[in-house]
Each structure stands twice: as C-alpha cells, then as structure tokens.
Amino acid sequence: MGRKKLLIKRLECAKARQSKYSKRKIGILKKAKELSVLCDVDLALVMFSPSGTPSVYVGKDKDLHRVVERLSIMSIEDREESEWKNPHTINDLAKLQIMEDHLVASLDCIRAKKRDLIIQEQQNQSIQASLPQGEPII
Amino acid sequence: MGRKKLLIKRLECAKARQSKYSKRKIGILKKAKELSVLCDVDLALVMFSPSGTPSVYVGKDKDLHRVVERLSIMSIEDREESEWKNPHTINDLAKLQIMEDHLVASLDCIRAKKRDLIIQEQQNQSIQASLPQGEPII
DNA sequence: GGCTATGAATAAGC
DNA sequence: GCTTATTCATAGCC
Numbered sequence: 186m187g188r189k190k191l192l193i194k195r196l197e198c199a200k201a202r203q204s205k206y207s208k209r210k211i212g213i214l215k216k217a218k219e220l221s222v223l224c225d226v227d228l229a230l231v232m233f234s235p236s237g238t239p240s241v242y243v244g245k246d247k248d249l250h251r252v253v254e255r256l257s258i259m260s261i262e263d264r265e266e267s268e269w270k271n272p273h274t275i276n277d278l279a280k281l282q283i284m285e286d287h288l289v290a291s292l293d294c295i296r297a298k299k300r301d302l303i304i305q306e307q308q309n310q311s312i313q314a315s316l317p318q319g320e321p322i323i
Numbered sequence: 324m325g326r327k328k329l330l331i332k333r334l335e336c337a338k339a340r341q342s343k344y345s346k347r348k349i350g351i352l353k354k355a356k357e358l359s360v361l362c363d364v365d366l367a368l369v370m371f372s373p374s375g376t377p378s379v380y381v382g383k384d385k386d387l388h389r390v391v392e393r394l395s396i397m398s399i400e401d402r403e404e405s406e407w408k409n410p411h412t413i414n415d416l417a418k419l420q421i422m423e424d425h426l427v428a429s430l431d432c433i434r435a436k437k438r439d440l441i442i443q444e445q446q447n448q449s450i451q452a453s454l455p456q457g458e459p460i461i
Numbered sequence: 462g463g464c465t466a467t468g469a470a471t472a473a474g475c
Numbered sequence: 476g477c478t479t480a481t482t483c484a485t486a487g488c489c
Contacts, residue, residue, distance in 0.1 A: 186482040187472030195363050206362040212470055213358055216351045224344040225333050227371040229394065233364055252394045256367065256387065281437045288430045292423065299419045324468040325486030350484055
C-alpha cells in the first residue's frame with residue numbers, strides 16, 4: 186500500500202528502518218488488538234525497535250502478561266550482552282536478579298500445581314478403591 | 324476495510340469468530356513478517372484460535388523461540404486447566420514436569436551469568452586498586 | 462476456501 | 476509527525 190509497491194527486504198539505511206518501524210508498529214499493534222477483541226482470542230505480540238525498545242500488546246488472557254514480561258526482559262538482556270562494550274555491571278546484575286526472582290516465583294507456582302495434582306490423584310485412587318466392585322473404569 | 328465498516332467488538336456468534344480469526348490470522352502473520360524483515364527487528368507473535376490452536380511467528384532473533392515455545396505451552400496448560408472436566412491428570416503432570424525442567428534450566432543459566440558478572444566485577448576492582456592514583460573514575 | 466467492492470494501511474513527500 | 480495517492484486487507488457472499 187502506499188504510493189509505490191515496496192519490496193519486502195531489509196532496508197539498508199538505518200534511518201529508514203527506524204522510520205518504517207515507527208509507522209508499521211502502530212499498524213500491527215492495532216491489528217493485534219482488533220483480532221484479539223473481535224475473536225475473543227489470547228494473543229501476545231512483542232517487538233523490539235531497531236534501538237531495542239520493546240513494544241507489547243497482550244490480549245484477553247492476562248496470564249500471558251507475566252510470560253511476555255519475561256520475554257521482554259530476557260531479550261533486552263540478550264541484546265545488551267551482544268553489544269557488550271561498557272561495564273554497566275551493576276545494572277546487569279539487577280536485571281539478572283529480577284529475572285531470577287521471576288523464575289523462582291514461576292517454579293514455586295508450578296511445583297505447587299504438581300503437588301495439588303499428585304494429592305488429587307491419590308484421593309481419586311482411594312475413592313476408587315473404596316467403591317463397590319463394578320465394571321472397571323477405563 | 325471490506326464491503327462495510329466493521330465495529331471492533333467481540334463477535335457473539337462462535338462460528339463467526341472462528342471464521343474471522345482464520346482470515347485475519349493470515350493478515351497479521353504477514354504483517355509481522357514484513358515488519359521483522361523490513362526493519363530487521365526482533366519480533367514474536369503468538370495467537371490462540373478460539374479452539375485453542377496456537378499460531379506463532381518469531382522474527383530474526385531465534386533466542387525468542389525458546390521463550391515463545393514456553394509461552395505456548397503455558398497458555399495451553401492454562402486453557403486446559405480452565406476446561407477442567409476430565410481427569411487427564413497424568414498428561415498434565417507430564418506437562419508440568421516439562422515446564423519445571425525448562426524453568427530450572429533457565430535458572431541455572433541465569434545464576435551462572437550472575438556468578439560470571441560478580442567475578443568479573445571483583446577482577447575490575449582489583450585491577451583498579453593496583454592502578455597508580457589519578458582522577459577518580461565516576 | 463475463492464471472489465470483488467470497499468475501507469484501511471501506508472510509501473512518498475512535507 | 477501530517478497529507479495524499481496508492482496498494483493492500485478484508486467484509487459480505489457463495
């Protein structure tokens with residue numbers, strides 16, 4: 186769309202990339218929101234500008250939020266690691282700490298779920314064992 | 324766009340939601356890919372159809388893949404949990420175990436990074452301490 | 462899932 | 476960022 190047809194290949198000029206990104210980011214964020222609302226659908230979109238700034242849209246399921254946050258943090262971390270130039274070590278340590286905290290919280294959550302499931306399974310088995318004999322449940 | 328202007332609100336007919344999703348999914352996936360290629364940008368898009376099938380596009384940075392996979396698994400898990408009807412407990416336990424393993428691996432990775440940073444920081448300090456006195460570095 | 466009329470997104474240019 | 480000529484995505488149909 187636009188005055189001329191544009192070939193979809195990497196724009197070599199960095200300035201052009203940033204400019205194009207600024208415009209199209211708005212469009213795709215709108216599309217994501219429309220799709221999520223119209224179709225009542227779980228959706229997550231994360232993008233990083235050429236300079237590394239993340240933009241996020243998460244539709245409907247708010248549980249996706251936490252995962253997407255982690256996605257953003259991890260990717261920023263990866264980017265800075267690859268641009269490893271200055272010793273902003275304290276800042277990086279703080280970010281790692283945040284990531285670690287997030288992961289520990291997620292682990293706690295998952296292990297709690299596991300415990301619940303195991304307990305529930307045991308209860309099901311004892312109920313089944315105490316039932317009068319009938320057709321075996323498959 | 325289209326024959327009439329469409330208001331952006333949840334389509335009440337489930338059949339219409341699925342149909343609309345099928346069409347717009349193609350459009351937004353194309354947009355995501357174009358943006359990622361044109362602007363050479365890291366991007367992740369995950370959607371779940373009304374019936375729960377995930378569609379994914381990840382552009383450029385393949386490290387996002389692992390996180391997006393986890394995003395998909397976790398969201399499927401959440402969905403099935405909310406549709407809690409049949410005791411397919413074993414299956415759920417297996418999924419939780421996969422998630423736990425992923426998280427543990429991520430934690431190991433992050434803690435290793437932390438150790439490296441701390442050691443590096445200590446080395447920087449001892450180098451600095453052994454330098455001749457000059458202007459303090461701020 | 463394919464077909465058009467139409468509304469939207471956006472390429473160039475300011 | 477704002478405007479406008481164009482191309483693109485898609486609503487309603489089948």
